[in-house]
Amino acid sequence: MQKIEKLLQKRAAELLAEGTVERVLAWHAGEFFYDNAPAAVSSADECDKLVYNEFCPANLCKYLIETSHAGKKTAVFLKPCDTYGVNQLLKDNRIKRELVYAIGTPCSGMLDIKKIKAAGAKGIISVSVDGDEVVVNTAYGEKRLAKADVLLNKCLMCKGAAYKIADEELAEPLPVPQFTGDKFAKVKEIEAMSAEERFAFWQSELSKCIRCNACRDICPACSCEQCIFDKPDTPVAGKAYADEVEEQMYHIIRAFHVAGRCTGCGECARVCPQGIHLELLNMKFMKDINSFFGQYQAGADSETPAPQVSFKQNDPEANSAVEGREQHV
Amino acid sequence: MLEKKNFEPKIVAFCCNWCSYAGADGAGTARKHYPANIKIIKVPCSCRVNPLFILRAFQRGADGVIMCGCHPGDCHYSTGNYYARRRMTLLLSMLDYLGVAGERFRVEWVSAAEGARFAQVMNDFAEHIAALGENVKLRDLRCKK
Numbered sequence: 001m002q003k004i005e006k007l008l009q010k011r012a013a014e015l016l017a018e019g020t021v022e023r024v025l026a027w028h029a030g031e032f033f034y035d036n037a038p039a040a041v042s043s044a045d046e047c048d049k050l051v052y053n054e055f056c057p058a059n060l061c062k063y064l065i066e067t068s069h070a071g072k073k074t075a076v077f078l079k080p081c082d083t084y085g086v087n088q089l090l091k092d093n094r095i096k097r098e099l100v101y102a103i104g105t106p107c108s109g110m111l112d113i114k115k116i117k118a119a120g121a122k123g124i125i126s127v128s129v130d131g132d133e134v135v136v137n138t139a140y141g142e143k144r145l146a147k148a149d150v151l152l153n154k155c156l157m158c159k160g161a162a163y164k165i166a167d168e169e170l171a172e173p174l175p176v177p178q179f180t181g182d183k184f185a186k187v188k189e190i191e192a193m194s195a196e197e198r199f200a201f202w203q204s205e206l207s208k209c210i211r212c213n214a215c216r217d218i219c220p221a222c223s224c225e226q227c228i229f230d231k232p233d234t235p236v237a238g239k240a241y242a243d244e245v246e247e248q249m250y251h252i253i254r255a256f257h258v259a260g261r262c263t264g265c266g267e268c269a270r271v272c273p274q275g276i277h278l279e280l281l282n283m284k285f286m287k288d289i290n291s292f293f294g295q296y297q298a299g300a301d302s303e304t305p306a307p308q309v310s311f312k313q314n315d316p317e318a319n320s321a322v323e324g325r326e327q328h329v
Numbered sequence: 330m331l332e333k334k335n336f337e338p339k340i341v342a343f344c345c346n347w348c349s350y351a352g353a354d355g356a357g358t359a360r361k362h363y364p365a366n367i368k369i370i371k372v373p374c375s376c377r378v379n380p381l382f383i384l385r386a387f388q389r390g391a392d393g394v395i396m397c398g399c400h401p402g403d404c405h406y407s408t409g410n411y412y413a414r415r416r417m418t419l420l421l422s423m424l425d426y427l428g429v430a431g432e433r434f435r436v437e438w439v440s441a442a443e444g445a446r447f448a449q450v451m452n453d454f455a456e457h458i459a460a461l462g463e464n465v466k467l468r469d470l471r472c473k474k
Contacts, residue, residue: 191426199428199466228381245467249384252423256380259419281423288422293415308419311411313401318417318436322425325432 001129004106004171005052008077011103011170013047021075021101025063027056033126034113038063052077054129057110057152059267061085062220068095076100079107080176081154083164084263084299085220090165091302092261094223104166108174109147109155116150119143148177153279154266157183164300183264184287186280195325206247208274215268215278216254221261221298228253255281260289260307263299292316338392338458340367342451343382345375347405348440349397355444356451363451367395374398376409380420383434387467393433393458397450400438410438429466433458 012024027050028039034055040063041047059082067074078086086102089095111127116136123139134150136143148156161173182188190198213229216222229250255262255278264286268278289296293307293315344350350371356363372378375398386394396417398410417436425431435454439447 193428195425195428195431197428198426202427245388248427248429248467249388252384252427253381256420256423284423284426285419288419292418292422308412308415311408311415313411315411315414316418318414318421321418321422322431325425 001053001108005050007170008052008105009047009050012041012050012075012077013044015075015101016042016047017044020073022072023067023074024050025060025067025074025076026050027052027058027060027077034111034124040067052105054109054111054127055113057154057267057270059085059218059220059265061089062218062223064089064095064100065223068099071099073099073101075103077103077105077170078163078166079105080161080163080173081107081159081263081265083166084159084297085265086165086299087302088221088261088263088299089223091299091306092221092223097302102163102166104163104169106161106169106171106174107176109151109158109177111147111150112152116145119145119150121145151177152266152270154270157264157266159264165302184283186277187283187287190280190284202248205276206251208276209247209250210274211247211250212273214271214273218267218271219258219262220265220267221258221263222254224257228257251278251281255285258282259285260296260309261298262286263297288321292321336459336462338366338455338463339390340364340393340395340451340455340458341386341391342367342369343372343375343378343394343396344369344439345377345398345405345410346371346373348399348403348438349375349447351441352397352439352443352447355441356448357444359444361445361448363448364455366455367451374404374406374409375413376404376406378413378417380416383417383420384467387430387433387464390464390468392461392464393435393454395435395437395450395454397437397439397447400440403440424467430464432461433464 012026015021016024023040023042025040027036029051030037036051036056038058038060060076061082064074064076090097121136121138121143124136126137128135132147134145134147155177158177158179161176262282266279272278289307296307344353353369375396378396383394398413401410404410421431421434437450439450
């Protein structure tokens with residue numbers, strides 16, 4: 001990873017110096033070693049402050065919208081999963097391809113500091129990866145944890161090391177976390193509950209929501225310039241009136257607006273300060289789209305029409321989606 | 330909650346201008362009876378119906394919502410109802426997933442010539458909603474204030 005960081009800094013400086021791009025999107029150090037934040041640099045001198053390690057989970061592709069509007073050619077460092085977001089933005093005509101210089105950046109899974117802390121590591125000074133293990137250097141000595149146990153949840157459903165869009169690749173791909181299970185297992189579990197249980201589950205989950213809109217702001221599919229949630233007369237009036245109905249409404253609307261465009265990057269759930277399992281709403285739509293309208297992966301390319309802007313004459317009837325389901329009272 | 334026998338459900342029906350609304354007219358001309366609790370909202374096409382309309386109706390106190398459009402293949406705008414069908418399939422499935430109102434929302438296709446069918450669909454739906462009772466799960470509490 002340190003090697004890649006050096007390459008990233010070097011490449012960013014080169015691209016800026018030779019004038020290929022006007023701006024580079026990457027990550028820089030945050031307040032702590034584990035909260036690296038997105039960074040935009042526009043001069044080669046600044047590139048040495050860029051960082052890349054196992055704590056750079058942020059997907060940078062959404063910042064391309066603004067740079068595309070400004071008409072500035074921008075280089076962006078993309079982990080394999082981030083490239084789906086760029087394709088989706090291209091498909092939605094939110095960014096211009098000629099203004100994007102995509103650099104594939106190898107990733108072997110990002111770490112979750114909350115999981116490391118929960119595993120009992122106190123006084124953490126630094127964290128490094130050693131093969132399948134994570135070495136946590138703490139004030140009380142060294143602690144080794146299995147890497148698979150401290151990966152971010154989104155990395156547990158890794159879509160693989162392939163870049164879906166890239167103008168160049170920074171380095172040889174790294175081995176990514178292997179995911180073999182059923183990614184819809186949890187969705188199926190909820191579907192199997194009774195209507196009352198489902199209602200109770202979502203009520204307890206969604207009532208945690210503080211309406212900070214972080215899930216909306218981070219989402220590469222949520223790219224409207226004017227968002228319905230910012231309109232004062234929207235039916236989900238806002239935090240001041242929030243009751244549980246509005247929270248349900250907010251989350252149904254948010255998930256529906258990205259249905260068929262959600263790439264499953266898992267950023268919404270990662271940034272949620274309340275730890276709401278938002279991915280379960282998005283995954284439900286993905287599962288439904290796959291089963292009702294045929295297999296579809298948003299962002300896998302930038303041409304295939306999205307499921308909600310296309311149709312087949314023999315699509316299933318709407319009512320069939322709930323036929324045979326238990327009645328709600 | 331109201332006694333079920335006295336319970337008069339509030340039902341919102343989104344009907345497209347070209348088929349279903351004309352179907353409602355047909356039901357009237359043919360003197361086919363359907364319940365007065367059904368409040369029809371005319372829309373240019375079933376594709377005009379934003380899922381938010383449905384949620385909003387529930388939020389503001391509807392006990393049931395039904396969306397009617399031209400039969401697939403008969404859309405006045407050729408393809409509107411195909412898009413509407415996909416959208417509503419996903420919405421229905423999501424409402425069911427959240428355990429809120431999957432049974433209270435229905436999509437039916439009624440053509441301009443099907444006045445009797447319109448009345449039949451509405452009678453069935455009103456009966457179904459009356460049996461389910463009041464919608465409390467997706468209702469804006471402010472409506473009661």
